[in-house]
Amino acid sequence: xxxxxxxxxxxxxxxxxxxxxxxxxxxxxxxxxxxxxxxxxxxxxxxxxxxxxxxxxxxxxxxxxxxxxxxxxxxxxxxxxxxxxxxxxxxxxxxxxxxxxxxxxxxxxxxxxxxxxxxxxxxxxxxxxxxxxxxxxxxxxxxxxxxxx
Amino acid sequence: xxxxxxxxxxxxxxxxxxxxxxxxxxxxxxxxxxxxxxxxxxxxxxxxxxxxxxxxxxxxxxxxxxxxxxxxxxxxxxxxxxxxxxxxxxxxxxxxxxxxxxxxxxxxxxxxxxxxxxxxxxxxxxxxxxxxxxxxxxxxxxxxxxxxxxxxxxx
Numbered sequence: 001x002x003x004x005x006x007x008x009x010x011x012x013x014x015x016x017x018x019x020x021x022x023x024x025x026x027x028x029x030x031x032x033x034x035x036x037x038x039x040x041x042x043x044x045x046x047x048x049x050x051x052x053x054x055x056x057x058x059x060x061x062x063x064x065x066x067x068x069x070x071x072x073x074x075x076x077x078x079x080x081x082x083x084x085x086x087x088x089x090x091x092x093x094x095x096x097x098x099x100x101x102x103x104x105x106x107x108x109x110x111x112x113x114x115x116x117x118x119x120x121x122x123x124x125x126x127x128x129x130x131x132x133x134x135x136x137x138x139x140x141x142x143x144x145x146x147x148x149x
Numbered sequence: 150x151x152x153x154x155x156x157x158x159x160x161x162x163x164x165x166x167x168x169x170x171x172x173x174x175x176x177x178x179x180x181x182x183x184x185x186x187x188x189x190x191x192x193x194x195x196x197x198x199x200x201x202x203x204x205x206x207x208x209x210x211x212x213x214x215x216x217x218x219x220x221x222x223x224x225x226x227x228x229x230x231x232x233x234x235x236x237x238x239x240x241x242x243x244x245x246x247x248x249x250x251x252x253x254x255x256x257x258x259x260x261x262x263x264x265x266x267x268x269x270x271x272x273x274x275x276x277x278x279x280x281x282x283x284x285x286x287x288x289x290x291x292x293x294x295x296x297x298x299x300x301x302x303x304x
Contacts, residue, residue, distance in 0.1 A: 007169035013196040064166040068159040
């Protein structure tokens, strides 16, 4: 059995495997498949609660992942933000001395969440400039004419 | 409306996000659909040979007790009824219901058709090039109930 605590290296190795099969395109195709099939709870939370759906979704996942984070919801400004001071996934990969992380590991968040949120009328941006330190900031903004509640 | 802020440090929570089982299962199903059955096994073999390399070394050095310690820790963390029977040359692990499969069924995540390979292929890969081998004596796809056997294959 592969423990859920061992999932992140399994995920990173899967990206390498896919890239070896069909290049970057194969990895991106998988991320979109995963967003469609696995992030239905994020999609339905946002459809039901607007930006607050992001708060609900990430309150669950970031706490279970024992992340070091600050999460901000400003419904008046139409903005939700996550500052990952220490991303638990990337930090685990960096700590593993015998496994080389997939070279573009952190891009999966950008592709997955953008793929779910942009069709719902939200703009997703992520600052990955410090992702080699397991630090990033994601901002989700309700676009004018979007579906914010 | 007031701006809401949540601040958490890593030590505030235990690291146990069992929904990850669903994501791994989705990955296996994707490989199966897109690249075929053998791709699932090749990926799991490659992952296990890389990630569990320190465990394989420990099995080589210390024998089956290293595997017993590893799996006791995994099942104790994930939950579930498990029995271990260890002798010098054999380790049997009897799992009443795989905690990963139980979680996915409870949450409504699809369980990949080849999910059993996360036990069968991974166990074989861990033992590869050690004096031990692994076999999956029983596996129930619905619950993940299994009997896993590790045994000495050469001295």
